[in-house]
Amino acid sequence: MPRPRNQAERRAQLIDAAARAVMSIGATAVKLRDVAAEADVTPASVLYYYSDLQELFSAVFDHAAATYLVIRKDAMAAAEGPVEQLRACIHSGVPWPGKGEESTRLLFELFPVALRNEAVAQAHRLFFGRQTELYRQVLAHGRDTGEFALTAEPLALGRSFVALEDGYAMDLLVGTATAEEIEARLSAHARMVTGHPAFG
CATH class of the missing domain: 1.10.357.10 (Tetracycline Repressor, domain 2)
Structure with missing residues (x-):
């Protein structure tokens, strides 16, 4: 994933990545590591912008x-x-x-x-x-x-x-x-x- 210019852009990229992960394996099966892999970042990077996977799902x-x-x-x-x-x-x-x-x-x-x-x-x-x-x-x-x-x-x-x-x-x-x-x-x-x- 290209480095974003600001937090809003990073959040948008993570929402897109989470959406792809959900479409690929289903919301009930998606783990934090799946979103991170889809976004090409570390799980810690995802948690910097969203407190947990549920908050990210809400944004999606x-x-x-x-x-x-x-x-x-x-x-x-x-x-x-x-x-x-x-x-x-x-x-x-x-x-x-x-x-x-x-x-x-x-x-x-x-x-x-x-x-x-x-x-x-x-x-x-x-x-x-x-x-x-x-x-x-x-x-x-x-x-x-x-x-x-x-x-x-x-x-x-x-x-x-x-x-x-x-x-x-x-x-x-x-x-x-x-x-x-x-x-x-x-x-x-x-x-x-x-x-x-x-x-x-």
């Missing part, structure tokens, strides 16, 4: 979640009107082959850590809440413009969309669904809860 989750949310927000911002914005929200939440599937797999690899690490658990709760809020906003907008005839409150429907995304993403990761099938299922759900014929 935060970074991955923030990147994922930026992609979703940008996709929605580029769309016009509630229908296209909801399409964009659905499409950007599907783990498409390449970076989309890789980022989803990384987040799923880190989910078990949340069961024993309060910092990661809190990050996961915030991540779920922020994704829910994206759906809530567009669903409320469609309701207010009269384009959507919602079957429930926007917040409740937003939660259901995110929960479905998580479940369907696991289907993809274990090989029982494709990205195209997931998008079709979410679109069908959108038609059911919005009453809009553009979905389905």
Whole structure:
């Protein structure tokens, strides 16, 4: 690893190294020495920047979640009107082959850590809440413009969309669904809860 110019750069390099290690052998199997080897530094160097592996995992989750949310927000911002914005929200939440599937797999690899690490658990709760809020906003907008005839409150429907995304993403990761099938299922759900014929 090239010598960084500052601590922020070193931390970013360690987050990338930890992410690669997690993707390679899984969060529950990763040891401090694995991250150090991936970063081409000593374990002591890792501990200089992070107090332990759990703190580093929390940073990895935060970074991955923030990147994922930026992609979703940008996709929605580029769309016009509630229908296209909801399409964009659905499409950007599907783990498409390449970076989309890789980022989803990384987040799923880190989910078990949340069961024993309060910092990661809190990050996961915030991540779920922020994704829910994206759906809530567009669903409320469609309701207010009269384009959507919602079957429930926007917040409740937003939660259901995110929960479905998580479940369907696991289907993809274990090989029982494709990205195209997931998008079709979410679109069908959108038609059911919005009453809009553009979905389905």
